[in-house]
Amino acid sequence: MLLSFMGLMGGLAFFLYGMEKMSKGLNKTAGDNMRTILSALTNNRVVALFVGAFVTMVIQSSSATTVMLVSFVQAGLMSFTSSMGIILGADIGTTVTTQLIAFKISDYSLLMIAFGFGLRMFGKTERIKSIGDILLGFGILFYGMKVMSDAMKPLRTHQTVINFMKELENPLIGILTAAVLTALIQSSSAFTGIIIVLANQGIISLEAGIPMIFGANIGTCVTAAFACIGMSREAKRVALAHVLIKVAGVMLFLFWIPDFANMIRAIASKYGSDTARQIANAHTFFNVSIGLLFLPFISFFVKISNKILPDKKEEQDYMLSVRYLDENFISSPAIAIDLARIEISRMAKLLERMLRAIIIPFMSCEKSINFSNLSKEEVKLLINEIPKHDEIFPDLSLIEGVDLREKKIDYLEEKIVDYLLKIAQHDVSESQANEVYSMMSIASDMESIGDIIHRNMLPLIKKKQQLEMDFHEEGKEELLIYHGKMFKQIRLLKEAFTEANHEKAKNIIKKEEKYFTLEQQYRLRHLERLVHEKQGSIETHEVHMELMDLMKQIIVYSSNIAKAFVNIDKKRFVKKI
Secondary structure, X not given: OHHHHHHHHHHHHHHHHHHHHHHHHHHXXXXXXHHHHHHOOOOOHHHHHHHHHHHHHHHOOHHHHHHHHHHHHHHOOOOHHHHHHHHHHHHHHHHHHHHHHHOOOHHHHHHHHHHHXXXXXXXXXXXXXXXXXXXXXXXXXXXXXXXXXXXXXXXXXXXXXXXXXXXXXXXXXXXXXXXXXXXXXXXXXXXXXXXXXXXXXXXXXXXXXXXXXXXXXXXXXXXXXXXXXXXXXXXXXHHHHHHHHHHHHHHHHHOOHHHHHHHHHHHHHOOOOOHHHHHHHHHHHHHHHHHHHHHXXXXXXXXXXXXXXXXXXXXXXXXXXXXXXXXXXXOOHHHHHHHHHHHHHXXXXXXXXXXHHHOHHHOOOHHHOOOOOOOHHHHHHHHHOOOOXXXXXXXXXXXXXXXXXXXXXXXXXXXXXXXXXXXXXXXOOHHHHHHHHHHHHHHHHHHHHHHHHHHHHHHHHHHHHHHOOOOOHHHHHHHHHHHHHHHHHHHHHHHHHHHOOHHHHHHHHHHHHHHHHHHHHHHHHHHHHHHOOOOOOOOOHHHHHHHHHHHHHHHHHHHHHHHHHHHHHHHHHHHHO
């Protein structure tokens, strides 16, 4: 009995390691396309279903897919509603692994290991080595199945084991046992593999296997539940919805398990399938059925999840912290890079708020401005919507808000660069490495913009206030207009990173030359006012010119960031060609 248990545990270890190895290989060959697939995702539920199935086939784990969705919803990469279709598809995708396990190809596992190892060692390209990883992992997985199967053979005649397996034919006991064991090993595929091994040895019947399949589907939700601890309400709803779908699906099948077993046997009898294959088929039928049945009722599950976890007023966050960087995804570079990108978009959002606030102290009397040359959008953006106190933290002054955000930007730059370095230390492709280095440069440039605002613009406010003199009316108008152009560049930068929109980044680059020309025009106008000795222009000349120059520097930085962002895609495209 002890030897059998040791064999089961050792085989399970091989199985899980093989699955991880295969998953990494699949991730390297298809992972770069993951973001493209997810970013192209629309609200079309059928498309989401197929995307969920495909992604789960690639990463070989519905739990990992759900954890990924939790992080994506937390990061704002997708909405909770959009994630629902993918959850249903993920449950279908995981059945592919079960079907592969049910094939009796364990005798060829060592051949697959040898062939995969050969490709891994002697492959000349990363793609060939990744294919080697897939085969190597596949072989180790099936070798683990063989070890477990051999360990289970002596138990076929063990009366205690036989009696226990009979007990599992009670649906509630079978579901509960499987749910707990799956939650412990955190892999429904691994536990399903154990069920199939038991079936192969004739230890377990179809009537006992079906409730355990149901329990494994519920137990796999635990991983996502743990992942959402400390995350936003929206992210927690993803894990909750996964549990609700699984439990509702099990409830639909619970009361006709004997009939369901007979139906599976009737279908299998045409092809001469054994119990192991029948259990795999039952698993597939269950997940495909609930996927198709619940697809039209996604809105219903969304409403229930929203009622159980309603929105709550978030406390103001003065703490320095990252929101989207998840250490669990560093081993999946394509996803981890995306999370770094969305954290960088948060830096841009902080810069946007700093720039919205910093112009106010320079403009001591807004009513005296002539807005004739400003568009309605610019007037609304620059004056009407700018708060007199910090827009997020009303108890802080504008200057205190700028100070707080500068600290946050410094902190985020450090954490993002550390995170990207960790990604680079993994086995990344050349295009991914280029992307990592480009994003490190982008984060550094954004931190430099924060420094311009904090180190240069803030002291300039005091200098302006000491003059006790306002800008000339025309000069003030020009500064506001130019501030509006600079502000739009940063806002476009934020949107480009949030949406992974390279067209918006290209638009930033196109505007750079236009804004340089505008700055030269304003500079000449200001100098003309000096020549004509217009009051306000002479006294505020130094502050006026320095403020204009700092805003021009920010436009240069924003354009450089946009160029780096666009070049990421160019490098990836050249590599593919």
